[in-house]
Amino acid sequence: MQIENNKVVTLNYTLKDNDGNILDKSDDGTFVYLHGAMNIIPGLENALAGKASGDDLSVSVSPEEGYGVRDDSRVQQVPKNMFENGSDIQVGMQFHAQGQNGEVLVVTVADVLEDEVVVDANHPLAGKELNFDVTVVEIRDASAEELEHGHVHGPGGHQH
């Protein structure tokens, strides 16, 4: 079986930046995604098309095909008193915020000033080139329900 749209794929992977730092990894067969449903970044999904179980591949993904380029307009200063525990805010903390269209954003505290907090709504991996070492562990057909929902159910997927 090969990876193509509507297949559920289990991957082991290591993600490194260009300096060789490990940013993320999964090596126990618990990472699953539905191919063709935009569950993972386009650069990785495209590289996996046509691969078979047991295949190893190394993929470098540009920011445009990854988590996007950094957008400085997504960095904002907000008053500290907008946070419940304003005095405990530290650089690197992450919060959920609401975007202009009601979408949920994850913002990261980039700096803490006297009365204001600098928050960055860019994805933490935006602007980074991503280097994946991937092993394809397993491929199976998606169920009708998984296709309808656009994601994987069961172990490693949505439980509902």
Ligand code: ZN
């Ligand atoms: Zn579902």
